[in-house]
Amino acid sequence: MGIHSFHLATVPPLLAARALVGGARETASVAGLEHVEHLSLMTLGAPAVSLERVQLRRHAVFAQWESEAALDSYLARHAFGRHLAAGWHVRLEFVRRWGAVSGLDRLRPRVGSMEPDEPVVAVTLAHIKLPELRRFFAWGRPVERQVRDSPGATLALAAVRPPRTFSTFSVWRSVQEMREMVEGHGAGAGVGSAAQRHAGAMVERERRDFHSEFTTLRFRPLSEHGSWQGRSGIVPQG
Template identity: 25%
Template structure:
């Protein structure tokens, strides 16, 4: 299983945690893959950075490993003590393709098979879906990529099926990602493949070789807690 954590601090000095948390995460038992991520100001990948808000994406060997981390890690303890706002969600992988830093995050450790099978059987109309997209952008394609971002961002803001979305990244400009929540798989497919700015960008990515590496993963989001920009987007969706 996996988890995503979005943490907003009171000041920009929170940047130091990006360095100091890494040794602690490397020593965390049962954590098979993780990335600390900065966040953008838009709903998709963007040039603007929010220096007060940071994220962690993590893949765990099982629920007990995540529970131990939340109960005992000084990283998780600081989220409770210092965060101005935080949102956490558990993710059951539905499928993925591609690599992140040369690795398949869901093929790490002894529980790889169970990680891939996690989550209930799904059909196009079943419940909310979380999507993680990640890319290493070739330096020669950076200008073209970022010129395409505003139109995609506007489409996301207008998309009824998108519950929430944020641009995240490991490294300024070239290693970017998005994490988004959707009403269901139908909404994801509609946004990805209908005519519009996003479909145009997908065509250019493939035709012009914008990415040196990419990954696309879908999850069933469950057991969320906390708030993201003042509310839990999954709880609001469940209350409808």
């Protein structure tokens, strides 16, 4: 059965830089790897131009696999995979897609549904139009802080691959709490409130898109492995 995975690991800077530049070529050389995104972690809400925006040694990988066996083989036998195996990752069952980016556009828009009280993982991936970069960060940084500070999120982070690939990853206690954040509902909601940041940014994106490609993906977490910065048990138990 095909799965996705999201990984966080500390990687030597030179190896991380090589992966950012040429990691996509792994799909031709790694058996069972159908799509991969190599990214550098950043601090949510950090200034648009700062060292916190690209943290080269703190590496994220989002991947689509033919099977769990293919992922297990990569983590055990591939040089970069062994670095990832020493970090943290979650294995994911794809549920739903909005929008599309190259390489993931063949995923069906919807393959199932989730209950409101289920834990959920959300991944966004975007290719930003470079002339819209200033607008993107002006609208995006408040949303980053909103997601980071949401009580329903057990982990929320963002990652980049310069010059124009941007991704967010978040783990939520429940589908309902994630929806409340996205729609600007829940505690503290109201016109002009912090809870309205995400909804307002979506309206602005519809008015004039920041992206050449954009997708939001929803997943059911299957299993969690390892630890990240001393944390384990990041995925709530359903």
